[in-house]
Amino acid sequence: MAEVEIERLDQLKASRMKEIALKRQIELEEIFAHAHSEIDSEAAQEKIMALIDSGNVDPFELLADMDNQIIKAKEEALSKKEILDKVEKWMF
Secondary structure (H helix, E strand, O other): OHHHHHHHHHHHHHHHHHHHHHHHHHHHHHHHHHOOOOOOHHHHHHHHHHHHHHOOOOHHHHHHHHHHHHHHHHHHHHHHHHHHHHHHHHHO
16 A cells, blocks of 8 residues: 555656646746747657656756756847847947
């Protein structure tokens, strides 16, 4: 009986991790879209799901890595925006 409950909780945890990871992936994709950068969202989502399903990844490390990717993407988007603003000013 306890094994069934542990398995159910593991499945629930994996499901919740997928949900959180997908939300962060969508945030990352939105940042890239606003920065006019390309990203293979389907491949990225498949990779995330495979990592979680494998059980070979620490969920906290995965989410921390995604947070770092989001921070870097925001920095890159800001940098691109500054460059585009300068180009627009130069053109006028």
